[in-house]
Amino acid sequence: MEIRDYLRAIRRVLWLVIAVPIVAGLLTGGFMELQPSVYEADATVVVPAISANGSSSSAATQYVAGFKDVLVSQPVLTEVSQKYRIPVSDLAAGLSASTTTASSNIIHVALQLKRTSTTENLVGAVREATVDALNAIAQPSLVEAQSAQASGQALLTLADTNIAKFDATYGTVSPLNAYNNAQSQLNIQVANLARANANHDAKSALGAQALITLYTKQVASLGAELEQYQALSNARAAAISAYDHATQRLVDAQALIAADANPAAVTTSAVVRLSKLSNTIKFAGIAFALGLLMMLGLILVLELMRSGKGSAVKAQPAQGAFAWDREPAPQIGVVSTPATAASAPALADASARAESASRDPWRASSTATAPAAVGVPSTTPYGNGNGNGHTNGNGNGHADVGSVVEQDPDPRQAVRRR
8 A cells, every 4th residue: 555545545534534533633622621620729938947047949848749749648637627618639630739930938838629618628638738738847846846855854953953962972062162271271371381480480380281181181071072063063054054945945836836826927818729721721622633643544454455456356367176277078080170279278277267256166167068079179168166177067077978088199080989
């Protein structure tokens, strides 16, 4: 099959090639228009973490990525569904969050639902989902701050307890002051000893030496106490710092959650109906293209089958397992001229081929007749239609009517044999 044959076939059914895609596109477009309308409500929120801690592209991207996941999480969907009587599956399919740019700290939340009795709750549902998502993100910070505050409080209590035990053990209100006083007295006595030795005052020098020994022991004892107390004091200072830091984080987390509930934190828009025109055109175009391709493919297949069948008929040889080229029947009493003798096989062969190509080889030939009588020329093909090319169907190539007539190479010398 050539291209012009294919184009000719398309031209024959051009109306069908055009009508089927158009009908498919119209049916698809009508089906899309019959689908329920989709309504949308929007909410806009500024990322609290980015606003409080300064602008940061990586921080904004990370927060938005977490917000998108939390927005469609099971706790948020369940809470919104229970409050506004919207199925969880519809919320999961309709909620989405996006930003104008990758590093933007302004999040746009949208909720889309089909025409149902819950469309009037879209604004409240999208706002509730946004606030719940913000609270869900802030909740871990709140829990962490509470835990840190409790830990700091425990460390501070332990430090105070250890210091109280130290005071009860050593009875020193301020080990640092006691150590400093003992060290000061030791220095004074060292100076008195030096002065007494310079004045050759043996009695004063002996008293100063005794006081020096006493204060030296006190300084050593108070130094050990001071070192122990200093460790306890440092632990208490660290506990106080951790507790104060945890308390500040707790205050910030509580303030963040309180701010999320503020009506000004989330801005919502009215419910709008989304147009179905773009989807209708898109799917109708797809249906039109598919219909056109299917029709062209069907025409191509039919033309290939038709051309294959035509080629098989033209190239079909003689049918039947017992078909062969027949020789002309011998005729008694007829003298063939050289031209007639030479052309007779060719004519018989052409006749046999024509008959074999036009009939079923397993059926009797409509032109088969009985063999001609002796001495009478035969004008019909030789055979009786049994497919073996002989007369009476006995398959041995001889007549069984009492005698066999044969034709010698020279017709004038024909004899009768019994």
